[in-house]
Amino acid sequence: xxxxxxxAAVNVPKVGWVRFRLSRPVPxxxxxxxxxxxxxRWHIAFAVVPPPVPGPGTGQIAGVDRGITVSAAVSTGELLxxxxxxxxxxxxxxxxxxxxxxxxxxxxxxxRMKAAIAKLYARGRDRRKDWVEKTSTDLARRxxxxxxxxxxxxxxxRRPKPKPAPDRSGAYLPxxxxxxxxxxxxxxxxxxxxxxxxxxHKAAGRVEKVKSAYTSQTCSVCGHCASESRKSQAAFRCVxxxxxxxxxxxxxxxxxxxxxVSARRETLVQVSLxxxxxxxxxx
Ligand SMILES: [Zn+2]
Numbered sequence: 001x002x003x004x005x006x007x008a009a010v011n012v013p014k015v016g017w018v019r020f021r022l023s024r025p026v027p028x029x030x031x032x033x034x035x036x037x038x039x040x041r042w043h044i045a046f047a048v049v050p051p052p053v054p055g056p057g058t059g060q061i062a063g064v065d066r067g068i069t070v071s072a073a074v075s076t077g078e079l080l081x082x083x084x085x086x087x088x089x090x091x092x093x094x095x096x097x098x099x100x101x102x103x104x105x106x107x108x109x110x111x112r113m114k115a116a117i118a119k120l121y122a123r124g125r126d127r128r129k130d131w132v133e134k135t136s137t138d139l140a141r142r143x144x145x146x147x148x149x150x151x152x153x154x155x156x157x158r159r160p161k162p163k164p165a166p167d168r169s170g171a172y173l174p175x176x177x178x179x180x181x182x183x184x185x186x187x188x189x190x191x192x193x194x195x196x197x198x199x200x201h202k203a204a205g206r207v208e209k210v211k212s213a214y215t216s217q218t219c220s221v222c223g224h225c226a227s228e229s230r231k232s233q234a235a236f237r238c239v240x241x242x243x244x245x246x247x248x249x250x251x252x253x254x255x256x257x258x259x260x261v262s263a264r265r266e267t268l269v270q271v272s273l274x275x276x277x278x279x280x281x282x283x
Contacts, residue, residue: 002022002026003019005022006021006022007019007020007021007022008020008022008026010032010044012034018034018044020042020044026046029046029047029048030047031046031047032044032045032046032047033045033047037118037122038118038121038122039115039118039119039121039122040115040118040119041122050201050202052140052201052202052203052204053137053140053141053202053203054141055140055141055142055143055144055145055203055206056141056142056143056144057144058144059144059145060142060143060144060145061075061143061144061145061146061147061256062074062075062076062139062142062143062145062146062147062252062256063075063146063147063148063210063251063252063253063254063255063256063257064139064146064147064148064195064252064255065148065149065215065216065248065249065251065252065255066148066149066192067079067080067248070248071191071192071195072135072192072195072248073246073248073249073251073252074139074249074252075249075252075253075255075256077246077249079246079248079249080135082128082131082132082135082191082195083127083128083131084124084127084128085120085123085124089120089123089124092120093117093120093121096113096116096117096120097117099113100113100114100117128191128194129191129194131191132191132194132195132198133198135195136195136198136199136201136202136203137202139199139203140199140202140203140206143203143206144206145206145207145208146199146203146206146207146208147207147208147209147210147255147256147258148196148199148207148208148209148210148255149209149210149211149212149215149251149255150209150210150211150212208258210255210258212255215251215254215255216230216236216247216248216250216251217229217230218254219236219238219240219241219243219250220243220245220250220251220253220254220257221238221241221243222238222240222241222243224238224239224240224241226238226239226240230247231247232247233247234246234247234248235247236250
């Protein structure tokens with residue numbers, strides 16, 4: 001039941017009428033769920049199946065790559081970055097965590113710190129969600145086929161196994177756990193998994209997963225595959241033809257072309273190698 005432009009109410013069994021503020025227009029829904037988050041906020045969510053976003057119908061293909069320097073790169077050359085916490089907010093989070101660690105167990109102060117930390121995390125999460133929604137709608141609307149790299153996020157996020165030293169001295173060999181942890185944080189913070197999931201909802205049947213091996217080392221113009229072409233994290237310069245590009249965009253063009261290369265450096269998916277390689281970049 002809508003009360004005004006800003007307020008509405010629902011009849012919750014055993015509780016009675018509960019008033020809530022509208023953050024968006026309420027669609028016709030059969031069910032709802034009320035939740036309480038760690039930042040101390042109550043939410044009401046209505047279950048509706050959103051209508052799929054129609055594509056342009058022009059056969060436009062885009063490749064989207066999970067970026068390293070930005071959150072995602074599109075084969076059109078666009079670099080998308082998912083917002084998180086600002087520098088100042090990250091600093092504040094660090095301070096709060098340090099103070100939290102020094103609080104006495106069970107103290108009120110500790111509880112307050114905990115709530116403040118949760119609130120900051122929730123802020124970052126909300127921003128990321130907002131970005132994911134806007135970006136997925138935009139991509140679904142502009143392109144008929146959206147190719148993404150087939151990354152197994154769950155696999156990549158798994159903790160690396162400890163490697164015991166072969167002489168069984170009880171010591172462990174380095175297993176790159178720290179660096180992997182950093183990478184995982186990056187992936188999760190960038191909301192890549194969320195973006196792909198929402199894309200699959202909105203552009204149902206129009207999202208294709210392409211094997212991602214070597215897409216970052218392969219030239220999107222001549223197809224030459226060499227690790228030396230990857231000059232740095234950000235820059236790609238083909239050692240064969242001299243093509244220069246942002247390395248994430250170069251990979252996104254390969255993904256758009258459905259071009260994936262096996263470990264033996266053979267082309268596995270030969271979707272559009274015979275086509276003009278730059279085709280998918282037309283905006
Ligand atoms: Zn080249």
